[in-house]
Amino acid sequence: MTPTTMTQLPIPSHFDPRTVGEVWRVPYQQRAIEAESWSKRMGLKPAAKDKTRICLMAIDVQNTFCIPDFELFVGGRSGKGAIEDNVRLCEFIYRNLGVLTEIAPTMDTHTAMQIFHPMFWVNDAGEHPTPAATMITAEDVKKGVWxxxxxxxxxxxxxxxxxxQNHALHYVEKLSAEGKYPLIVWPYHSMLGGIGHALVSAVEEAMFFHNIARHSQTGFEIKGGNPLTENYSVLRPEVMDGADGRPIAQKNTRFIQKLLDFDYVLIAGQAKSHCVAWTIDDLLTEIQAQDPSLTRKVYLLEDCTSPVVIPGVIDFTDQAEAAFQRFAAAGMHIVKSTDPLDSWPNLEIKG
Structure with a gap:
């Protein structure tokens, strides 16, 4: 088989797994030169010539979630979850450079004044809720606790x-009525313009390398900027209307259709229990509304994602696993990034 079918490529020498948990500057010009040379040596074709179009959606692989000591590091139960996930994600990108048509990273994007950040809320003493340890329910808002x-x-x-205030009550009531997680007050995170918002350096480097080697623009998707709703899923916010019934947000219809136009969609990122699960759930809803058989084109890289676990506070591992089992039961494939693509069920790449 040629490199543009199923053959796994070697990992370029610049990749150092020991630096995946660190923040550093990507040497773009140097990597661009190396990527062009690499592409020629490996016989890679431009992504535009792919007969089988594959999209890798990497959800919120940002410093804020993936680097220890940043705001919302996703450690999973191992304590090193996102770092280990991103080592595998980088290696997956490099090994399968020849068949990944496009990489679409989603970018959780926030400002200080948002409904899930501490400064949005106060109690009678003028105190803000403790982040990551406070859930605000409809009962809390009705009683004036917050x-x-x-x-x-x-x-x-x-x-x-x-x-x-009316919106706040409507919002938490809507979450409850639709069976979603209660409103969680999170630490300030993914702040627009800040270091935490940026992609993990090693992942950014791998995506940039792919961009140059395959002549395929990285397809960034921004989410989470609406101050009046959470936006775990890149495909739609948690609540789309206000207390008066008027829309405050809408589904990302353009991106939904873009994903469904690919032959295969591969999904990785953080966190498995929140933004990953919610995005997959919304994608499944759209697929079931259009054509349930399309679930077979979706592959979940289970070793490139971890759940939110805050030791001694909360552990979403079981909820994440239950969600993935539900996705599998619906027809999606749970796979490992370390396995060759030709071992994945129902995946065929035309040479």
Whole structure:
């Protein structure tokens, strides 16, 4: 087989798995020169010539989730989850460079004043909720345990505090009615313009290398900027309407259709229990509405994702595993990145 079919490629010498848990500058020009040379030596063709089109969606592989001591490091039960996942993800990209048509990283993108950040809420003492340890329920809002911080009304509600308070109650009631997680107050994270927002350096380097070697623009997808709703899934926010019934957000219809137009969609990233699970769930909903047989084109890289685990506080491992089993029962494939693609079920690449 040629490199453009199933053959796994060697990993370029610049990749050092020991640096995957660190932040550093990618030497773009040097890597671009190396990638062009690599492409010629390996006989790679431009992605535009792929007869079988494969998209790798890498969900929120950002410093904020993947680097120890950053805001929301996803350690899983091992304590090293995201680092180990990203070593495998980088190796997967390099080994399968010749068949990955496009890589689409999603980017969780936030500002300080958002409904899931501490400053949005206060209690009667004027205190903000403790991040990562506070869930706000409809009962909490009704009883006034937590209220919208009046100080944010200037920036978020055009000075209309009551409208924001009404939205807050509507929001948590909607989450409960739709069977979603309660509103969790998270630490400030994925802050737009900050280091935490950036892709993990080693992953960014691998994606850039793919971009140059295959002449395939990396397809960044931004999510999470709406201050009045969470946005675990890149395909739709948690709540799409306000207390008055008017829309405040909408599904990412363009990206949904883009994914479904590929022959195969591979999914990795963080966190398995939240943004990954929610994105897959929304994709499954769209597939079932269009053509349930399309679930067979989706592959979940189970060794490139980990659940949220905060020792002594909360552990979402069981919920993540249950979600993945539900996706498999619906027809999606759970696979390992370390296995050759020709061992994956129902995946055929035309040479």
């Amino acid at each position: 209220k919208v911080n009046p100080a944010v009304a200037y920036s978020l509600g055009r000075g209309n505090y009551m409208a924001l």
